[in-house]
Amino acid sequence: MFILQTMRHSPESCPLGNPKNLDTMTHWLENLEGAAAVHGIKVLGVWFDRAGHTSYAVFDAPSMEAFTAFEVSPQNLPVVTLHTTEKKIVTSFSETLAFFKGQRQN
Numbered sequence: 040m041f042i043l044q045t046m047r048h049s050p051e052s053c054p055l056g057n058p059k060n061l062d063t064m065t066h067w068l069e070n071l072e073g074a075a076a077v078h079g080i081k082v083l084g085v086w087f088d089r090a091g092h093t094s095y096a097v098f099d100a101p102s103m104e105a106f107t108a109f110e111v112s113p114q115n116l117p118v119v120t121l122h123t124t125e126k127k128i129v130t131s132f133s134e135t136l137a138f139f140k141g142q143r144q145n
Contacts, residue, residue, distance in 0.1 A: 080098050
């Protein structure tokens with residue numbers, strides 16, 4: 040399952056103006072792929088709107104339970120608590136097309 044995660048922090052807690060949060064984000068970025076892999080999760084991509092204080096990540100997770108375990112792991116929890124986080128389960132283009140075609144036959 041693909042999970043799109045949006046994380047937002049306030050300008051006041053921005054890592055660029057807060058050394059503790061800068062260390063937290065740097066550590067997270069350096070260790071993200073390994074921490075996710077422990078839970079069977081692949082990091083498909085991470086993008087940042089630095090001026091908008093928002094980041095976007097796409098994960099391929101075997102289950103929501105695995106993603107939840109990753110999210111509250113000691114390596115990930117400091118970043119989750121720094122941000123307001125929103126998660127959406129999303130499907131790829133090919134999965135969605137196949138689903139729609141299957142609906143025609145029903």
